[in-house]
Amino acid sequence: MNRWVYLFSEGSKEQKDLLGGKGANLAEMTKLGLPVPTGFTVTTEACLYYLDHSEQLTDEIKEQVMTAVETLAAKTGKKFDDLENPLLVSVRSGSKFSMPGMMDTVLNLGLNDRTVVALAENSQNERFAYDCYRRLLQMFGNVVMGMDNNDFESRITAVKKAAGLTFDTELTAEHWKQIVTEYKKIYQEKLQREFPQDPIEQLYLAIEAVFGSWNNQRAKTYRRLHDISDDLGTAVNVQEMVFGNFGESSGTGVVFSRNPSVGNSGLFGEYLINAQGEDVVAGVRTPKPIQVLADELPEQFQQLKTICESLEKHYHDMQDVEFTIEREKLFILQTRSGKRTSKAALTILLDFYNEGIIDEKELVSRIEAKDLEAALHPNFDEKALKNRESFLSGLAASPGAATGAAYFTAEAATAAKARGERVILVREETSPEDIEGIAVSEAVITSRGGMTSHAAVVARGMGICSVVGCERLIVSEENKATVGDNLIEEGTILSVNGTSGKIYFGEIPMEEVTNLVALDELHTIWERHAAIKVRANAETPNDIKTGMTLGAVGIGLARTEHMFFEKSRLLQFRQLILADSLAERLEVLDHLKKVQKQDFKFMYEAAKGKATTIRLLDPPLHEFLPKGADECREVAKELGKTFNEVKRKTDNLAEVNPMLGFRGLRLGVAYPEIYQMQAEAIIEAACEVMKETDFVIQPEIMIPFTIDADEFAQVRASIEGAIQTSLEKQKQELDYQIGTMIEIPRACFVADEIAEHADFFSFGTNDLTQMALGLSRDDSPRIVTQYLENGIFKEDPFQVLDESGVGALMKLAIERGRRVNPNLKIGVCGEAAAHPKSITFLNDLAIDYISCSPFRIPQAKMTLAQRAL
Ligand code: PEP
Ligand code: MG
Structure with a gap:
């Protein structure tokens, strides 16, 4: 015999699969001796069996339910259909994962024309008893029989209107009796049947309805959005009713x-x-x-x-x-x-830790990536916000900030999102049917409901900014809303601040970084657990500051070519690559050195003495060359050259496959003066900052695109010569290191030879992936998408490190490099490094650090600490 039913006193919190979350917790609380009304749970297995067997409760399930009802009767001293002490129960769904409001509930089950009289007598409150009865008729009708709730509500409204009353609380016992009579008529009209008077029949029907509600549309949508399996089923909890509507002490x-x-x-x-x-x-x-x-x-x-x-x-x-x-x-x-919310999740975990409820390991293991990410979401720019007047406010239900176009229905919101718009869902109140609309929205605003209303709970759970209960907002049925004289129509741009509860017309600019108060404490803890450090890929002072704020222990990759993207800089760079002679190049370099020195000084100061790896120029030249005749003409004019000169040189430098062309140290080999200039700027800037501040600067100069030990040694010697001259000029001692990117397969194979000359390695997995897989970085998306669809790739190798190919090359290079130089410092600075799945792999490689873009740092540090547990 299968066991389909468990008393609360028989289960425990570990049995969520079988008893659902609610059932397992009710059992646990019963075990803890907390004041839980007695009851029992019909299992999720019974639900699955029911759904699989033509939606019929089997005799075995019914028998076990009956036995549990008898136990309930014995424990409470009440009985179904008893005229003196009737047993009333609630029937609630409860699956393994909480799905608030998605499935069904019936309260006051067990009431009928007879027991309502007993309830009135026992409670000495006829009004209360008939109010309970009409609630049962209404919920049972709606949930179990599929009737329209409006049919019921409209009767209440009619009775109130006839009596000249506004609130339900003003209705008397006689009114509720009248409503009960009318409700029973609705059953006749709509279903051609009576409301079932037998509590057992009510119970079986209610259990079936809850089981069936597992497959209703809104529950399915919720599961899809929350990645919950359809195969779990829901349990049903049957529990003795307790009444909160028993008067003023209830x-x-x-x-x-x-x-x-x-x-x-x-x-x-x-x-x-x-x-x-x-x-x-x-x-x-x-x-x-x-x-x-x-x-x-x-x-x-x-x-x-x-x-x-x-x-x-x-x-x-x-x-x-x-x-x-x-x-x-x-x-x-x-x-x-x-x-x-994500912010609350982090704060709570940290407080639990500080209060001694959880230990450090539990703290580290329980922080979720999504919370960290969401906690870093931008807020409105404070200065911009100061000059703005909100026209509406409500309860700040879910924090964050968003701007978008107003839409009034889930359908309209979904359609607008599909057109590429950012959407603000504006509703009187939301119901579970709106779930899809909420999911696509940047923010949700409602005119009614409190902090635990549907909109508030769901938006908070999804991390969507939300303001509820905006009383002055009047949402009309014609897809419009008004606030006093202000009109909101479909497409009106609104900005919503879910932290303050204020709403504004128009767009408000966003703040760049939100500094989590708790982040500092977390960084210290993560660093205690993870051996691998995290640095930032950053070169501008702003990015460096963001990186440091977000926990970088240094800079792992400053791409110096990125310092030339700005318009005025671009011209200087073009002048450099279009120079016809050494003399002309040296003249440009002289100017560039001053600029770069300033850049590096800013960098060192922003990094506050932390490690800085500065990569010498690695410009894919095509990104910097003028494109087309018009641009050549413009550049020629600006540089004082002829159009023909610029055009000829540009054509000359054009490459068919630029990613494999004149990049990285190939530039340093051909034009040693360029790298020399950069090395001098790096060293002189460091010397100056050391003189001006207390920071100890030890620049790590990184040479990109190396394929060969002699190639590297030549470039190293060339820049070291320049460095020595600089240091002599500065009359200063300085520790510096010269290392290389490892980003071309050949470099992996000859890593032992390169390691003889290099102080450190940093894997550039972007290029290494491109070359190991023969997949152009620029053109890969179309191919990768196809390969993902066909199941050839499990992940995009540019996002998640390709362990068996690129990873194998890295292992080989590390092993060969460290064989020659056991102290060789090793980092990884390609995009894939920070992905949690890559980190799982990198964690076993004995590398020293990974380097990634600033916003990915906290998550990378957290994942490293979690993997190290
Ligand atoms: C790399 O190739 O992985 C790298 C970090 O350098 P870039 O992306 O600048 O080529
Ligand atoms: Mg690269």
Whole structure:
């Protein structure tokens, strides 16, 4: 016999696969002795079996459900359909991974025409009993029978209107009785059948509905967006009802054990007095902040706080807790790890670590790449923001900043996104059907709902900026919205600040780097674990500063040709490569040396004495040559040459395959004076900075594109000669190193020979991949895409290091290089180096550092630390 049903007292938190997240946690909390209403879980296996067997509950499942109901009856002293003490239950879905709002729930199950009378008598509150009954009729109709919720809601509206009332809370017992009668008529009208009065039948139908809801469209979409397998199924949790709508000493709410937006400690959430479950999340009534409960029901608040703290300690995680207070008695209905923003995720983990809840290893292993990445997302530029007036504000539900065009439906948002627009979704409130629209949006704005409303929770979970509950926003049905006299139409550009809750018309420029407060602390911890260091690929002072802010221990690759991209510099560089004679070249070089020296001084100062690897020029010449006759004419004019001179020289230098042409030290071999100039500038700048500051500068001069030991030795000798002259002129001692890029397969094979002359190696995996695979860096995308589609490549080799080819060459070069020079410093500075998958491979190679673009540094450091655990 298969086991399809588990009492809460029989399960544990480890059984998420079988009992779903909610069921496993209810079992765990029961085990911990927390005040959880009793109940049982019908397993995910039962769901899968049901879905696979013509959607029928088998007798075996039904029998086990019945046995569990009997146990429930014995434990609670209540019975289904009992006229004195009727058992009422909630029926909720709960799959392995939380899918908020995606599947179905039925409350108050067990009520019927008879038990509602008993409930009214027991509670001494007829109004309450009929309100519960109409809720069951409504939820059951909607969720189990597939009826339209509006059919029900419109009856309430009609009754309120007839009675001249505004709020549901003003309706009396008689009103609810009338509504119950009308609801039952709707069943007849719409389904030609009665609402099932038998609680057992209600229960079986509800279980079937929850099982079936695993395959509803919104659940499928949610799974696709969150990479959740379709094969898991959902469990069903059947639990004794407790009532938050029992009057003023009852209530219900949702709290996070810490602030899910920013991560601060202390309870964060909302509750409603005299309300039932869905009222809080539905955003229909505006809930009160949880701190108010400390005044309204201080004892229960304190108990809730203590429970949340103990749950955090037990689970080592921030919890999202649903609770209900029934006549002053607190019950916990659910706990799960709370969805949070990326910033909050980092802050919480660090606080847990500092509070001793988790140890350093757990801290390192639990930080997720996506959180780090998202925490680095730009915010609005503060200065730009100062001059702007917001026209609307609401609750800052999910931080970040975004600009985009307003759209009012998920469909319109999706279509606009497909046209390439950045989209801001503007809604009265969102529902799970909007999930696709939210996913494509840069930001979500709603006019209703609180911090735990659907829009807030989903946007926060997805890391999408969101402002909810903008009360002055009136969203009309004609794809328009107004705020006072302001009109928002489809396509109106809005800027949304999810951190302050303010909304602006028009675009606002973004800030460049967000410095995470916690990042410094994390860097120290990561560095303790990872042997491999991380440097920055950066050459401009700005990039270097960003790199340092984001944790670089130095600069691993300063591409000096990138210092010539700016317009005025470009001309000087062109003058250099178009020079006809040595004399002319020397004249340009003389000027360039001054410029470069200044560049290097800025670099050293920005790097504050940290390691700096400066690569001598490696210009693929075609990037710098004038293109076409017009540009030649312009350059000729600017350089005081004739058109013919420039054109002839340009044609002469043009290459059919420039990536394999006159690059790197080939330039240094042909025109030693160019590299000499750079070496002198590097050394003289270092000497000057050392005189002017306390920094100790030890430049690492890197020669690109080496293929041969003699080639390298010649260039080294040539620049060392220049360096010696410079040092003598400066009358200063300076430690420097001269090393090489290893980025051509031949260099890997003769790495032992090169290592005799080189102080360090740095693998350029961009070129090494290009040449090892014979795939042009410029033209690879089309081929790579095809190869990925055909399954020939598992990953783009320019993004993830090709272990068996390029990786094998690297291993060989390291082994040969270190055989000759055991202290040879080795780095990797191509794009693929920072990819987490590459890092897994590089971690075993005994290299000293990787170097990558500044924004990738934190993730690279984190991954290195994680792999080293
Ligand atoms: C490389 O080839 O990997 C490298 C870092 O140099 P570049 O990208 O400048 O050729
Ligand atoms: Mg290269």
